[in-house]
Every structure is written in C-alpha cells, then in structure tokens.
Amino acid sequence: GQNIDQPTEMTATEGAIVQINCTYQTSGFNGLFWYQQHAGEAPTFLSYNVLDGLEEKGRFSSFLSRSKGYSYLLLKELQMKDSASYLCAVKDSNYQLIWGAGTKLIIKP
Amino acid sequence: GAVVSQHPSWVICKSGTSVKIECRSLDFQATTMFWYRQFPKQSLMLMATSNEGSKATYEQGVEKDKFLINHASLTLSTLTVTSAHPEDSSFYICSAGTGTSGGQETQYFGPGTRLLVL
Numbered sequence: 001g002q003n004i005d006q007p008t009e010m011t012a013t014e015g016a017i018v019q020i021n022c023t024y025q026t027s028g029f030n031g032l033f034w035y036q037q038h039a040g041e042a043p044t045f046l047s048y049n050v051l052d053g054l055e056e057k058g059r060f061s062s063f064l065s066r067s068k069g070y071s072y073l074l075l076k077e078l079q080m081k082d083s084a085s086y087l088c089a090v091k092d093s094n095y096q097l098i099w100g101a102g103t104k105l106i107i108k109p
Numbered sequence: 110g111a112v113v114s115q116h117p118s119w120v121i122c123k124s125g126t127s128v129k130i131e132c133r134s135l136d137f138q139a140t141t142m143f144w145y146r147q148f149p150k151q152s153l154m155l156m157a158t159s160n161e162g163s164k165a166t167y168e169q170g171v172e173k174d175k176f177l178i179n180h181a182s183l184t185l186s187t188l189t190v191t192s193a194h195p196e197d198s199s200f201y202i203c204s205a206g207t208g209t210s211g212g213q214e215t216q217y218f219g220p221g222t223r224l225l226v227l
Contacts, residue, residue, distance in 0.1 A: 033215070042202045042218040043153070045111075087153070097143075097216065101152040 002026045004100035006088050011106045012078055020073045020086050020103045028093020034062050034073045035087040037102065043087055046073070075105075083107045112136050113205050115219035122193055123227055129189045130222045132203030138183035139205035143216060144176070147200045159186050193226045200224075 003025045012018040024032070031050040035043035049055055049064035049071060061074040073086055088100040112135040120128050132142060144156045144165075157173075159165040159180035167173045177189040186205075190197055202221040206214030 035218075040200075042221040045215060045217055048215055097155070099153050099155075 002098050004088055004098055006100045006103045009104045014078055014107055014109050016078050017076050022071045022088035024069050024090045026090050026092040026098055030091035030095055032064055032071050033089045036084050038084045078107050080107050111207055111217040113217050113219040115203055115222050119223050121225045124194050125192055127191045128193055129187055130201055132186045132219050134184045134205040137207050141206040142180055142186040143204045144188050145202045195226045198224055198226045
C-alpha cells in the first residue's frame with residue numbers, strides 16, 4: 001500500500017528552529033509537496049521538491065532524498081503564527097496526490 | 110497569482126436539501142480541479158478529481174449520485190451535495206491545478222466551505 005508518515009505533533013519555542021520529517025512509500029514518485037494548514041482554514045502551498053536536495057524559500061526550507069523516501073521541512077526563526085498543521089503529500093506514478101495526516105506544530109513563547 | 114475562491118464560505122441547511130458549492134480559479138485556467146472533505150482534526154480526504162469538459166473521477170467510497178460535480182469551464186467547478194444529511198456536515202475544500210498537464214500541477218486551495226446540516 002501507499003503510506004506517508006509524519007509525526008502527529010511537535011512543540012517548539014518562538015525564535016528557534018524545527019524540522020518536520022516525512023517518510024513515504026508510494027508506487028512511483030512524481031514530486032513531494034509541503035502545505036501549511038491553520039486551524040479552520042484550507043491548506044496553503046509551501047514547497048515542491050522533485051529532485052534531491054534542499055530548496056530554500058525564506059524562513060522555510062524543504063529537503064528531499066528520493067533514495068531514502070524521505071523529506072523534511074525546516075522552519076527557522078519560528079514565529080507564533082507558524083503554529084499550524086504541516087501536511088506532506090507525494091505524487092505517485094499515476095500523478096495521484098497521496099496525503100500524510102499532518103503534523104501539528106505548537107509554538108510556545 | 111494562483112488564487113482560488115470558494116463560495117459560499119458557510120452553509121447551514123435543513124436535512125434533505127441540496128447545497129451547491131462553487132470553486133473558481135481567479136487568475137489562471139485550471140484544467141483539473143479537486144474536491145476534498147475534512148472532518149475535525151482529521152486529514153484531507155480526496156473526494157473526486159474533475160477535468161474540464163469531462164466527467165469527474167470519484168474516489169472509492171464517494172457516492173457520485175450524492176456529490177455531483179460539474180466542471181463546465183477552465184475556471185469554474187461546482188460541487189452539489191444532494192439531499193444533505195447531518196453526517197454530510199464537514200469542511201469542503203476545492204483545489205485547482207496549475208502548470209503543465211499530465212498531473213504535474215501544483216494544487217492551490219480555495220478557502221473552504223463549512224457545511225452544517227441540521
């Protein structure tokens with residue numbers, strides 16, 4: 001079967017750095033997405049990785065290792081507004097998007 | 110760019126009525142639109158994928174006669190929940206795909222529609 005694993009919940013301190021991991025087992029791979037979803041709102045697109053390596057976009061960076069079936073989202077200089085769920089999603093060989101259950105990130109002052 | 114709107118944002122209706130939700134891509138043409146449902150504290154569940162001008166593809170377990178999807182243009186898709194019941198109360202979110210065809214698009218989400226069926 002197809003599976004996306006990410007931690008259910010993480011806690012971090014304002015101003016710190018946090019890394020949210022995502023491992024996947026899918027039938028084929030056509031890219032990995034990270035989305036942010038605040039409580040009661042729809043997801044917003046953060047990043048897309050299809051090649052190995054690190055993609056940096058401001059305070060957020062996303063890393064991919066296709067051989068390991070592994071990605072992480074790195075958030076620097078955490079702000080209270082970063083408290084949200086972070087969703088990892090992978091496109092399989094049929095270009096179907098397989099969603100992880102999301103990681104709830106709690107930021108403490 | 111890549112703005113997706115949904116209307117209405119909130120719906121409260123009586124059991125047995127039908128509710129139509131509109132999803133529009135405002136600044137791009139979306140060949141593919143997706144409809145999701147999300148229950149409280151649960152992950153996104155894909156309901157169906159719709160391509161402009163063709164019938165929607167429904168996920169397993171989603172009743173196509175209950176959740177009618179129309180994708181009449183490259184900027185508009187509608188989801189109609191027919192004969193809604195309290196168990197249909199949920200957060201319905203659409204997304205629209207950008208980029209090249211063949212499923213390589215990035216999905217951008219609308220703000221969602223909260224449906225409460227009394």
